[in-house]
Amino acid sequence: MTSFWSGYIIVLTTITIIGTVLLLFGNRNRPADSQAKTGHVYDGIEEYDNPLPAWWLYLFVATIVFAIGYLVAYPGFGSFKGVLGWSGVGQWENEVADAKRRYEPVFAAWRDQPIAGIAADPKAVRMGQRIFANECSQCHGADARGAQGFPNLTDQDWIWGGDADTIHTTIVNGRVAAMPPWGDALGEEGVRNVARYVQSLSDPQAAGAQAAAGAAQYAMFCVACHGPEGKGNPMLGAPNLSDTVWLYGGDLATIEQTLRAGRNGQMPAFGQTLDADKIRLVAAYVYSLSQ
Ligand code: HEC
Ligand code: HEC
Structure with missing residues (x-):
């Protein structure tokens, strides 16, 4: 954010908060029992011009205090980062690191096994299936049976090859098929x-x-x-x-x-976007489908 926009937001936010406070207290100029009327009459019933109830007023004040506290603690006041140092990216990075630490031992169990071996382990195949649902099903279908232009991965018919290593290579590097126009x-x-x-x-x-x-x-x-x-x-x-x-x-x-x-036809490469352990699990899942 440039300093201009940061300043713009700071000024706007400050004006809004001060304006809200002035508006709120500027209208508290009458005691609760003033009996003043607004002059509105409906079916013979007259409307009193009473001040806001105390509970409502204090709730409103509490929201203003909360807003100021929030702007001090968290990012939001222009480019001021907040005294807690919180950021969305930071939280995301922590969660990813956390998940990595937690699942590391789970993945490590399969790391040195050949893909055909992983495919024989029902637990690994279930994990592979979940990765498939996230990363692959939008093209190959939830059941991996494909659609027009997207190959069925459950049959014995392979375009690029159906042995475990070739499936792995297909996922890591992707494939670009070139059938020229005739x-x-x-x-x-x-x-x-x-x-x-x-x-x-x-x-x-x-x-x-x-x-x-x-x-x-x-x-x-x-x-x-x-x-x-x-x-x-x-x-x-x-x-x-x-x-x-x-x-x-x-x-x-x-x-x-x-x-x-x-x-x-283009099969996207996952080598850069999906980590190696997950690629091996999803490769094992795909391999298991036609075995
Ligand atoms: C340079 C290699 C090459 C040549 C030459 C070539 N093809 Fe192809 N052909 C391919 C590839 C690669 C695909 C797969 C395209 C894809 O997956 O998008 C393909 C796909 C096809 C398909 C679609 C098959 C399906 O399952 O839907 C047909 C039909 C086909 N080719 C016929 C021909 C015919 C007929 C000729 C000659 C006039 C020809 N091809 C020449 C490489 C070639
Ligand atoms: C954006 C769509 C798309 C996504 C996402 C996608 N694929 Fe593909 N995939 C394709 C296409 C298209 C082909 C066929 C390429 C061709 O024409 O030869 C293919 C081919 C393949 C093949 C080769 C099939 C054969 O017969 O040799 C395998 C294996 C495969 N995909 C597995 C996966 C896995 C596993 C994932 C998820 C990690 C995945 N794909 C995600 C579009 C996709």
């Missing part, structure tokens, strides 16, 4: 033919003249990443196209859209 290279008819061909890899009913026409273009443009039989390549995150599990969808329109515009 609309220009293939042309609209080419997109349709190749999409048919892709479908025929998992669905014999899609085979036919159109799919056959797409096969040559597939061999030219797609084999490098998806392989000659469409089995994919986990090194590149290129999905298997010959099974019935789809990341974006296996209907013709969706495949055509994938080919035309490309896809760039």
Whole structure:
């Protein structure tokens, strides 16, 4: 906060408090039994202009005293930090340090174990599940079954690999999938033919003249990443196209859209934001889902 704004707040706060006091006592100019009337009459009933009841007045005075005490003790009066030295960030840091100290022994128990070993411990898996609910469920779903564009983590089908170490690497470093757009290279008819061909890899009913026409273009443009039989390549995150599990969808329109515009699925990296112990626990949880 600049000193201008600090001063501005100090002046404003002071004026408000003094103003409130003046307003309160400025109106106490009449004894309780003055019998003065306000002049308001409702249905023949006249309104007395009595002073505020004492309990109300003292309560009000107490709030003013409290406000001044609060501004002395805590931050609030411009950039004055308060005599207690309290700050929101400081409290948060203390609580984090406190939690670290408390949970340190809990995490230490699993620190030297391989992830597959951690996955066999129901207590560790439950902790991993809670971390998953906090960090991962917004994309992969509370049950980890994914959604369009977000892979299902409970099945045997893996884009990048489902062994414990690969799952761990995926979480630490994140993944960026690069499926280039092919609309220009293939042309609209080419997109349709190749999409048919892709479908025929998992669905014999899609085979036919159109799919056959797409096969040559597939061999030219797609084999490098998806392989000659469409089995994919986990090194590149290129999905298997010959099974019935789809990341974006296996209907013709969706495949055509994938080919035309490309896809760039991104799994965020957690290496910087989640501590190493928690990553191992959540990796163990994910690993346990498909075991
Ligand atoms: C440079 C490597 C590369 C090439 C070349 C490539 N792809 Fe891909 N493809 C990928 C990657 C990586 C993904 C995953 C994209 C993602 O996860 O967002 C993908 C995704 C797909 C999908 C979506 C699968 C699903 O489960 O929804 C289809 C369909 C597909 N590719 C077809 C093709 C076809 C057909 C060609 C050739 C015209 C091709 N790809 C060429 C890398 C490639
Ligand atoms: C912002 C959304 C998002 C969040 C949050 C997220 N993920 Fe992902 N994750 C993705 C996407 C998208 C992919 C697929 C990337 C691709 O297209 O290849 C993915 C892929 C993965 C994979 C690889 C799956 C495979 O088949 O190889 C694993 C494992 C994974 N995520 C685990 C996690 C875990 C554990 C967390 C929480 C710590 C998490 N994800 C949080 C979006 C997310």
